[in-house]
Amino acid sequence: MPQLSQKHLLGIKNATRKDLELIFETAAKFKEVINRPIKKVPSLRDITIANIFFENSTRTRLSFELAEKRLSADVINFSSSTSSVKKGETLLDTVNNILAMKVDMVVMRHSSPGAPHFLAKHIDANIVNAGDGTHEHPTQALLDTFSIQQKHGSLEGLKVAIIGDILHSRVAISNILALQRLGAEVMVCGPNTLLPKHITALGVKVELEIRKALEWCNVANILRIQLERQQIKYFPSLREYSLYYGVNKQLLDTLDKEITIMHPGPINRGVEINSDVADSGHSIILEQVENGVAVRMAVLYLLAGGGSS
Numbered sequence: 001m002p003q004l005s006q007k008h009l010l011g012i013k014n015a016t017r018k019d020l021e022l023i024f025e026t027a028a029k030f031k032e033v034i035n036r037p038i039k040k041v042p043s044l045r046d047i048t049i050a051n052i053f054f055e056n057s058t059r060t061r062l063s064f065e066l067a068e069k070r071l072s073a074d075v076i077n078f079s080s081s082t083s084s085v086k087k088g089e090t091l092l093d094t095v096n097n098i099l100a101m102k103v104d105m106v107v108m109r110h111s112s113p114g115a116p117h118f119l120a121k122h123i124d125a126n127i128v129n130a131g132d133g134t135h136e137h138p139t140q141a142l143l144d145t146f147s148i149q150q151k152h153g154s155l156e157g158l159k160v161a162i163i164g165d166i167l168h169s170r171v172a173i174s175n176i177l178a179l180q181r182l183g184a185e186v187m188v189c190g191p192n193t194l195l196p197k198h199i200t201a202l203g204v205k206v207e208l209e210i211r212k213a214l215e216w217c218n219v220a221n222i223l224r225i226q227l228e229r230q231q232i233k234y235f236p237s238l239r240e241y242s243l244y245y246g247v248n249k250q251l252l253d254t255l256d257k258e259i260t261i262m263h264p265g266p267i268n269r270g271v272e273i274n275s276d277v278a279d280s281g282h283s284i285i286l287e288q289v290e291n292g293v294a295v296r297m298a299v300l301y302l303l304a305g306g307g308s309s
């Protein structure tokens with residue numbers, strides 16, 4: 001039975017191309033399963049998974065929970081806002097208390113970069129990083145690259161532009177690593193203030209003009225402005241950002257080609273993307289969400305050792 005090279009999924013940084021290909025092959029099979037009338041398989045029966053979220057989430061939390069239930073795992077959910085973290089309990093004490101209830105796997109989102117890596121040094125359970133601060137969001141990158149592969153057949157030689165707030169984005173970093181590992185060319189585009197200073201060290205192209213980025217790419221992955229992570233002003237106003245970096249139908253209609261439009265969500269309609277693009281036939285935003293469940297089923301199944309499906 002093929003296995004992943006790591007016990008945990010902490011980031012794309014340490015995942016091999018073989019790991020990504022194995023996850024995609026497995027996800028394709030699970031995608032068939034979740035489109036059947038009976039969507040459940042017994043693969044993770046007797047496995048208990050804790051989803052511990054110290055930061056807000058809609059897509060990732062629900063997608064993991066659904067993936068776990070489709071695999072017949074027992075699921076417990078923890079949200080820091082309604083927990084004893086509010087009474088001063090540490091991360092390690094919180095997790096150790098959850099593990100004392102015989103939990104096998106932990107899916108964790110935390111606002112501090114490196115929180116799941118810290119945990120991995122102290123506990124035995126498999127850990128999946130569901131987003132750690134501005135660092136990595138590996139399952140988002142996996143579902144994004146899987147969605148591109150499903151749409152375009154292969155990532156080899158494909159040109160992908162990641163547009164928006166790259167500076168505060170864990171999605172951008174994980175996507176860059178996954179896309180390059182699978183043979184795609186990557187460009188980042190946004191205002192200078194929202195591009196990390198040393199981003200070219202990752203081997204990406206940098207473009208400040210959105211029109212040029214759109215003319216270059218086959219796929220545009222449009223990111224949200226992460227106002228909640230911004231302590232200072234990086235641009236004059238959302239109106240101005242939208243004017244210079246918002247993707248709308250009028251702009252796309254001036255290109256002499258069609259491009260695939262992606263967004264990891266949550267969308268700020270009318271800021272980084274207009275409804276006439278987000279809801280258009282070129283958008284695969286809801287396919288990304290559908291594929292997220294299959295990809296997360298694959299990750300959990302493979303980390304658990306890939307038993308019978």
Ligand code: CP
Binds near residue numbers: 140265
């Ligand atoms: N894409 C993503 O991580 O969305 P949520 O924050 O809603 O989980």
